Amino acid sequence: MPVGILREKKHKEHRVPLTPSDVAWLVKQGIPIEVESSTDRIFSDTAYKKAGAKIVDQCHASRLLVGIKEPSTESLKSNTAYMVFSHTIKGQSENLPLLKKCIDKNISLIDYERIVDRNGRRLVFFGKYAGICGAVDSLFYLGEKYESNGIRNPFTQLKPAHMYKNYAHMQKAIVQLAQKIRSKGFHDQLSPFIIGFTGHGNVSTGVREVLKLLKPVEIHPKDLQEFVQKQKNKTNTLYLINFYREEKFRKKDQKGFYFEEYLRTPQKFESNLEKYLPYINLLLHTSYWEQRFPRLVTKEMIHRIGKEPYRLAFIGDISCDVNGSIELTYKTTTQENPVYTYNPAKRTYTDGFKTTGITILARDNLPSELPKDASEEFSDSIKEYVYQIAVQGNIDIANNTILPGEIRRAVITQGKKLTKPYAYLKKNL
Numbered sequence: 001m002p003v004g005i006l007r008e009k010k011h012k013e014h015r016v017p018l019t020p021s022d023v024a025w026l027v028k029q030g031i032p033i034e035v036e037s038s039t040d041r042i043f044s045d046t047a048y049k050k051a052g053a054k055i056v057d058q059c060h061a062s063r064l065l066v067g068i069k070e071p072s073t074e075s076l077k078s079n080t081a082y083m084v085f086s087h088t089i090k091g092q093s094e095n096l097p098l099l100k101k102c103i104d105k106n107i108s109l110i111d112y113e114r115i116v117d118r119n120g121r122r123l124v125f126f127g128k129y130a131g132i133c134g135a136v137d138s139l140f141y142l143g144e145k146y147e148s149n150g151i152r153n154p155f156t157q158l159k160p161a162h163m164y165k166n167y168a169h170m171q172k173a174i175v176q177l178a179q180k181i182r183s184k185g186f187h188d189q190l191s192p193f194i195i196g197f198t199g200h201g202n203v204s205t206g207v208r209e210v211l212k213l214l215k216p217v218e219i220h221p222k223d224l225q226e227f228v229q230k231q232k233n234k235t236n237t238l239y240l241i242n243f244y245r246e247e248k249f250r251k252k253d254q255k256g257f258y259f260e261e262y263l264r265t266p267q268k269f270e271s272n273l274e275k276y277l278p279y280i281n282l283l284l285h286t287s288y289w290e291q292r293f294p295r296l297v298t299k300e301m302i303h304r305i306g307k308e309p310y311r312l313a314f315i316g317d318i319s320c321d322v323n324g325s326i327e328l329t330y331k332t333t334t335q336e337n338p339v340y341t342y343n344p345a346k347r348t349y350t351d352g353f354k355t356t357g358i359t360i361l362a363r364d365n366l367p368s369e370l371p372k373d374a375s376e377e378f379s380d381s382i383k384e385y386v387y388q389i390a391v392q393g394n395i396d397i398a399n400n401t402i403l404p405g406e407i408r409r410a411v412i413t414q415g416k417k418l419t420k421p422y423a424y425l426k427k428n429l
Contacts, residue, residue, distance in 0.1 A: 001062075001063045001064050001389070001390045001391075001392070001393045001394070002031075002032040002033070002034060002062040002064070002390075003026065003031055003032070003034070003062055003064045003065075003066060003386060003390050004033075004034040004035070004036065004059030004061075004062030004064070004065045004066065005017060005023075005033070005034070005035045005036065005053075005059075005066055005067070006036055006059070006065055006066065006067035006071060006084075007036035007038045007040075008038070008040065008041075008067060008068055008069055009069065009072055009075075010069045010365060011334070012040075012334070012335050012365070012368060013040065013069060013365055013368050014040055014041060014042045014368050014371035015041075015042065015068050015126070015367060015368050015371045015374055015375045015378070016041050016042065016043055016068070016371075016375045016379065017066045017067055017068055017083070017375075017378065017379065017382060018066060018379045018382070018383060018386065019043060019375055019376055019379040020043050020047040020048050020050065020051040020053075021051070022379045022380065022383040023035070023048055023051040023052065023053050024051035024052055025383060026383065026386065026387060026390070027051065027052035027053065028052075029387055029391075031386075031387060031390045031391070032061065032062075033048075033051075033052065033054065034053065034054050034056050034059045034060075034061060035048045035053045035054070035055055035056070036056060036057065036058060036059055037055050037056065037057055041371075042371035042375060043372075043375075059077075062080070063079070063080045063081065064080070064082075064083070064386065064389055064390055064395075065080055065081070065082050065083070066082075066083045066084075066382075066386060067082070067083070067084045068084065069084065069085060069365070070084055070085065070086050070087055070088075070095060070098055071084060071098075073097050073098055073101045076098075076101050076102065076107060077105070078105040078106055078107070079106050079107075080105075080107055080108075080395060081108040081109075081110060081389065081395040082102070082107055082108070082109050082110065083110045083112065083382070083386070083389075084109075084110075084111070084112070085111065085112050085113060086098060086099070086109055086111045086113075086412065088109075088111070088412060088425070089111060089113060089114060089412065089422065089425075090290055090291070091424075091425055091427075091428035093428075096429060099412070099413065099425065099428075099429065100429055102412075102413040103413050103416055103417060103418070103429075104416070106416050107395075107413060108395040108396075108397050108398070108411055108413065108414040109411065109413040109414075110397065110407065110412070111410055111412055112124045112125070112382070112410070113125075114409065114410040114412070115385070115406050115407065115409075115410045116406060116409070116410075117406060118405075122201075122202060123381065123406055124381045124382055125202045125378075126367035126374050126378055127201065127202030127203040127205070127206065128202050128205050128206040128209070128377075129167075129206060129366070129367035129369075129370050129373065129374040129377075130203050130206060130318055130367050131202070131203040131204060131205060131206020131207040131208075131209070131286060131318060132161070132167065132170070132206040132207070132209060132210055132370065133161035133162075133206075133363075133366040133367060133369040133370055134203075134206070134207065134284065134286075134316050134318035134361065134363070134366050135206065135207045135210040135211065135316065135318075136158060136160070136161045136164075136170060136174070136210060137160055137161050137316070137338065137361055137363070137366070137369070138282060138284060138318075138361050139155045139158055139177075139210075139282075140155060140158040140159060140160050140161075141160075141314070141338060141339050141353055141359065141361060142155060142281075142282055142313060142314040142359070143155025143156045143158065144156065144353060145313060145314065145353040145354075145359050146187075146190070146313070148353065148354045151187050151189055151190065153186060153187060153190060154177060154180040154181050154184060154185075154186070155177070157173075157176070157177060157180060158173060158177060159173070160335075160338070160369070161366070161369035161370060162368075162369040164370070166370065166372060166373055167370055167373045170370070171213060174210060174213040174214065175213055177214065178213060178214045178215050178238075181214065181236065181237070181238055182236050182237075184236075185235035185236040186235045186236075187235075188235065190281060191235040192227070192228060192234045192235075192237070192239050193237075193238055193239065193281050194219075194224075194228070194240070194241060194279060194280045194281055194282075195211065195216070195238065195240050195241070195280065195281065195282045195283075195284065196240075196241045196242075196243060196277075196280040196282070196283045196284070197211075197240070197241075197242060197243070197283070197284035197286065198242075198243045198248060198283075198284070198296065199285070199286030199288075199319070200244070201286065201287075201288065203286035203318055203319065204286040207284050207286055211238075211240055214238050215238075216237075216238045216240035217237055217238070217240070218239075218240045218241070218242065219239055219240070219241050220241070221243060221247040221276055222247075224241060224276055224279050224280075225275075225279060227239075228279045241276070241280065243273065243276070245257065245259055245262070247272060247273075247276070248271065248272055248273060248287070248296060249262060249270065249271060249272050249294065250269065250270060250271075250272040251268055251269055252268055252269065252270050253268075257269075266292050266293045266294060267292070267294075269294050270294050271294055271295060271296050271297065271298065271301065273296055273297060274301045274304065274305060277297070277302075277305055277312050278305050278311060278312065279311065280311070280312055281311060281312065281313055282312075282314045282315075282316070283297070283312065283314070283315045283316070284315075284316045284318060285297075285315065285316065285317050285319055285325065285326055286318050286319055287319060287325060288319065289319060289321050289324045289325035291324075293325070295324070295325050295326070296325045296326060297315070297325070297326045297327060297328065298327045299327050299328065299342075299344075299347075302328065302342070303344050303347075310344075310356075310357065310358055312358060313358065313359065314358065314359045314360075315328065315329075315358060315359070315360050316360075317329045317360055317361065318361075318366065320332060320362045320363065320364045322362075326360070328342045328358065329360055330349060331362065332363065332364045333360075333361060333362045333363050334363070335363075335369075337351055337352075338361060338363065339351075339352065339353050339359050339360060339361050340352065340359070340360055340362075341353055341355045341356075341357040341358065341359045341360070342358050342360065343355065343356055343357035344357060344358070345357075385404070388402075388404065388407070389403065395414070396415075397411050397414065398411040398414045398419050399414075409421060412425075
């Protein structure tokens with residue numbers, strides 16, 4: 001079955017699902033490859049042509065179409081299979097037209113997000129690079145915010161993630177930043193400088209990689225209030241606090257936290273972050289969220305604790321669920337307009353960071369800032385799946401027991417209907 005690589009529609013999307021080297025491997029296995037011409041990809045059309053692919057304006061022969069972001073509904077081809085991040089599994093209203101069209105056009109829709117092992121661990125993801133880029137961008141724009149308020153800080157020597165040629169180049173810059181923190185330290189007004197972050201998945205792994213290079217001292221949430229009171233003069237150290245589930249949430253009846261109970265009855269729980277937020281400078285949020293779960297940071301919470309000057313100056317919402325776990329995230333941001341600021345006193349939003357309040361980064365395509373590194377790792381994780389589907393030669397993927405279970409379980413629509421694991425989405429259609 002011929003395989004087509006789709007041209008991405010999203011602005012500033014430079015990532016690719018398959019690199020030229022992995023395309024060359026597929027071609028060597030006898031798989032015909034079409035590549036829709038694009039000047040936005042990190043890899044050129046010429047590189048794909050040299051790998052043995054056919055460069056086309058639009059894929060016509062291909063029946064397995066591979067991309068990154070969800071395709072437009074008008075571009076969908078009938079009686080085909082698509083491998084993309086469809087952003088449909090939570091019943092997201094903005095992508096319900098895509099789901100309906102896949103059903104109408106007899107499309108087998110495979111979502112990367114649902115390629116998981118039997119324990120639910122994701123096998124295909126860009127999450128680590130979202131964490132890496134989100135952490136670096138948050139530090140950079142927080143530094144710019146402080147600088148605009150006349151507060152000296154070491155983060156101004158960083159650059160936004162997209163300005164580094166690769167991850168190795170970025171890592172060198174972070175190591176240099178760590179050296180500056182140890183030698184020059186933070187302004188007294190910012191000390192002790194504390195970063196809080198949530199999550200323990202792939203995105204959080206990327207955040208931790210960045211923060212580890214800064215050689216932080218980790219503190220436990222229960223010690224935070226006393227620590228801040230006693231460590232005001234610790235200016236040459238960066239401190240880190242990781243909010244695990246039992247610190248993030250509490251039962252409304254104050255009777256402790258039990259994860260199994262939280263999953264069964266999340267409505268009985270509420271955020272526990274209110275007592276921590278007044279003491280941290282930066283919050284990096286990477287946790288998974290669904291509508292049934294309580295929010296982690298609410299506007300009401302911010303209004304109660306928000307007194308100028310705001311010690312909590314910045315939230316890097318790397319998970320980026322609009323009106324989700326971080327209620328202040330009211331829209332996604334872009335490379336051109338990366339942040340906006342919420343003023344708790346006026347209850348208003350202003351684009352940029354040169355205003356009073358809490359600044360929010362909410363990019364939904366952060367890994368595209370390191371497109372080569374991110375694409376190479378991603379391509380390596382899907383090329384075998386692409387090969388196995390193509391060799392089978394048909395779009396009956398969910399029922400094909402020759403294919404790996406993780407691929408069969410990731411099929412959302414097939415045969416003009418939702419597959420059994422995703423029948424719950426019917427109520428949204």
